[in-house]
Amino acid sequence: MERRGFAAGIAAAAAAALLGAAPVPSHGDDRLRKAMRDALGDALDDRATARAVEPHVHDIGFDRHPPTAALDRIDFLVAHGFGNRPPAGGGDPTKVMYEPGPVNGELADTVARVRARRDVPVYAQWEIARFLKSEYGMTRVTSIEPVVAPDGALAYLSTDGVAARVVEIREKLPEGIGTAGVIGFRDHVKRCVQTTNDRGMTTYAPAGFEMPGTYDPSRARPGRCGATSVWCTT
Secondary structure, eight states: HHHHHHHHHHHHHHHHHHSSSSTTTTHHHHHHHHHHHHHHHHTTHHHHHHHHHHHHHHHHEEEEEEEEEOOGGGEEEEOOOOBBBTTTOOOOOSOOOOOOHHHHHHHHHHHHHHHHHHHOOOOEEEEHHHHHHTTTTOHHHEEEOOEEEEOEEEEOOOHHHHHHHHHHTTSTTTTTTTTTEOOOTTTHHHHHHHHHHHTEEEEEEEOOOOOOOOOOOTSSSEEETTTTEOOTTT
């Protein structure tokens, strides 16, 4: 198969499905998936393989909705930060903490709404934990902080790093790890659920709760954060 033709086929499928007459909210996804199967079938010259591959392509590239579970199935919350801002006073960003920013305040609000319905422990990336403690006075919150090197350099944890830290804490409990309810930015939460699940936790997003989805134009941009190369906004 010619790879550029394959990529062009996928792009054409997406464009054909999304640029047609609007609105088609109830059938738009079906149109997209059919167009993708057609494009894949042409590119692969194999309709059976196209039908097998399309669900995976759609899941990875076009479906941002994570698996969900009712609150009574959730034993604790994991809140992943998103959209922090550069240090307010300037300085070396490898040694000066970033500002949490308003998106993480909205994520903290989401945590608070869930906690109002089910009082479970919270493991929150530091940006969110700051709001939970200052704005809500919330207890049973474990803040997942950056790692500080002996020279004072800050290594901000990735999504996987936060999940690994939560596993490290939870696996020591007598009752075991339990089931995690993940809070995250709308376009980030599915990856958060998948990454947390890959760390050995049973993981869902809490059903019935909308995640924040408005980007902060003043958020930090991708680049070097601390001692490791990560995306500063995640």
